[in-house]
Amino acid sequence: MVRRAAVLVLGWLVTAPPAAAVAEELRVVSREEMLEAMRRSVGFELTATANGPRLEAEVVLRLVAEAEKSDPLRRPLFFGHREWFLAFLERTGLSPSQAPVYARLPDEMGQELVADYRRERVIGEVLRGPQPVRAVNVRIYWEGVGKPDQYSYEDELSVPKLHVTQKRLITYRLVDYGDRLWYAEVQGLRGRPTSGALGALFALIGEASVVESRAAAAPDGTQVVRGHGRKWWFDRTETVTLLPSGRGERGVPPGRPDLLALEKRLEEPLAIRFQPQAP
Numbered sequence: 001m002v003r004r005a006a007v008l009v010l011g012w013l014v015t016a017p018p019a020a021a022v023a024e025e026l027r028v029v030s031r032e033e034m035l036e037a038m039r040r041s042v043g044f045e046l047t048a049t050a051n052g053p054r055l056e057a058e059v060v061l062r063l064v065a066e067a068e069k070s071d072p073l074r075r076p077l078f079f080g081h082r083e084w085f086l087a088f089l090e091r092t093g094l095s096p097s098q099a100p101v102y103a104r105l106p107d108e109m110g111q112e113l114v115a116d117y118r119r120e121r122v123i124g125e126v127l128r129g130p131q132p133v134r135a136v137n138v139r140i141y142w143e144g145v146g147k148p149d150q151y152s153y154e155d156e157l158s159v160p161k162l163h164v165t166q167k168r169l170i171t172y173r174l175v176d177y178g179d180r181l182w183y184a185e186v187q188g189l190r191g192r193p194t195s196g197a198l199g200a201l202f203a204l205i206g207e208a209s210v211v212e213s214r215a216a217a218a219p220d221g222t223q224v225v226r227g228h229g230r231k232w233w234f235d236r237t238e239t240v241t242l243l244p245s246g247r248g249e250r251g252v253p254p255g256r257p258d259l260l261a262l263e264k265r266l267e268e269p270l271a272i273r274f275q276p277q278a279p
Contacts, residue, residue, distance in 0.1 A: 025073075025075055026075055026076050026077065026078040026114060027067065027071060027075040027076070027077055027078065028078045028080065029063055029077050029078060029079050029080075029083065030083065031083035031086050031087050032087075033063060034059060034063075034079065034083055034084055034087035035087040035090055035091060037058070037059040037062040037063055038055065038059055038087055038088065038091040039091060040058070040062060041054075041055050041058045041059065043220075043221035043244060044221045044223075044244040044245075044246070045244060045245050045246050046088070046091065046092055047092055047094070047099075047100045047103075047246075048100070048158065048245060048246020048247075049100060049101070049102040049155045049158045049162055049164070049246065050158060050162075050242055050246040050247075050248050051242070051244075051246045052102045052103070053183070053213075053215075054215065054217075054223065056113075057174055057181055057183075060077075060079075060113070060115050060136060060138065060174065061134070061136070061174070061176055063077060063115075064077065064115060064117040064134060064136055065134070067117065068117065068134070074117070074118050076114050076115060076116040076117070076118075077114065077115045077117070078112065078113075078114055079112065079113040079114070079115070080112060081106055081107050081109075081110050081111050081112055081142075082107065084106075084107070084113070085099070085103060085104075085106075085107035088103050100155070101153050101155055102153075102155065102164070105151060105153055106166075109142045109147065109151060110142045110143070110144060110147075111140055111141070111142045111166075112140070112141060112142065113138065113139070113140050114138075114139045114141075115136050115137070115138055115139075115174075116136065116137040116139075117134060117135070117136045117137075119134070119135060120275070121137060121275055122135040122136065122137050122173060122274065122275060123135050123272055123273075123274060123275065124272075124273040124274060124275050125272070125273040126271075126272055127271035127272060127273055128269050128270060128271035129177075129268060129269060129270040129271065129272075130177060132175045132176055132177055132272075133176045133177060133178045134176050135173060135174070135175045135176070135272075136173070136174040136175075136176075137171070137173060137277055137278075138170075138171065138172050138173070138174050139169070139170075139171050139277075139278075140166075140169070140170040140171070140188075141168060141169045141170070142168060147168075148168075149167065149168045150165055150166060150167045150168060151165070151166060152164060152165040152166075158246065158248075160248060162191060162192075163191055163192055164189075164190075164191040165189070165190040165191060166188065166189060167188035167189070167190075168188075169187075169188050170186075170187065170188035170189050171185070171186075171187045171188060171277055172184065172185060172186040172187065172189075173185050173272075173274055175270075175272070179216060179265065180214060180215065180216040180262075180265055180266060181214065181215045181216070182212070182213075182214050182270060183212055183213045183214070183215075184212050184272070184274070185212065185274060185277075186209075186210045186211060186212055186213070189209070189210045190209050190210065191210070209229065209230050210227065210228075210229060211228040211229060211230050212227070212228045213225055213226065213227040213228065214226045214227075214266040214270075215266075216262040216265055216266055217262075218258050218259060218262060220244070221243075221244035222241060222242065222243055222244060222256075222259065223241070223242040224239065224240075224241055224242075224252060224259050224262040224263050224266060225239070225240045225241075225242055225266075226238070226239050226240075226263070226266045226267070227240065238250065239251055239252060239263055239266075241253060241259060
């Protein structure tokens with residue numbers, strides 16, 4: 001299951017989770033559960049690469065909320081790549097060949113996702129800002145001899161166009177405040193826009209590593225996202241407005257005081273001492 005440039009791409013038959021990837025029992029999420037959670041994601045275009053992190057976060061958080069109520073063992077959730085892809089195809093009505101590249105390549109690579117929602121495994125102490133509703137350690141990975149350590153792709157249909165690189169292991173903290181999301185301590189994801197105003201900016205520095213991003217949505221489905229990217233000495237935070245179509249625009253458009261309010265909310269200082277992630 002994302003910035004904001006590179007952050008726009010955070011980036012996905014029931015199979016048993018590989019033993020090498022986890023050292024404890026997981027609860028395997030079924031395709032039907034994923035599909036039902038995806039059906040509740042409405043008001044934005046699911047096939048747009050820029051909306052991929054939003055879909056991933058919504059599905060993960062919905063199923064985490066259900067697991068908190070139904071699983072007394074609080075087992076981390078395992079999302080198999082094949083179930084995710086099949087649920088996505090049914091939700092969107094697409095054939096495998098019609099699926100967007102951001103959804104198709106993780107399936108071809110065998111990219112799995114584990115979500116550990118045990119608060120004591122995620123948060124050590126809230127140092128600044130409100131208490132989160134919930135927090136999740138997200139681990140996205142693939143295994144297999146002969147597979148590459150990373151893959152890249154160009155999404156020519158995105159606006160702006162995007163170049164995305166995902167490493168074999170991606171980790172981040174998904175922190176839900178109810179009125180906004182924080183993707184913190186992102187590791188293993190790089191990218192850059194290749195067209196538009198942000199494309200011109202990133203042409204100067206190339207592909208940047210995603211550090212974090214924050215997102216909040218207006219009632220009409222428009223998102224405001226603040227993403228932090230870094231490469232060598234270059235360190236920059238940008239605000240991007242994401243229309244429901246997935247089209248990204250630098251900054252907040254005039255005449256939208258509601259979006260300006262969301263931007264101010266995303267600028268609120270946040271600090272959490274996170275627990276170490278399992279290797």
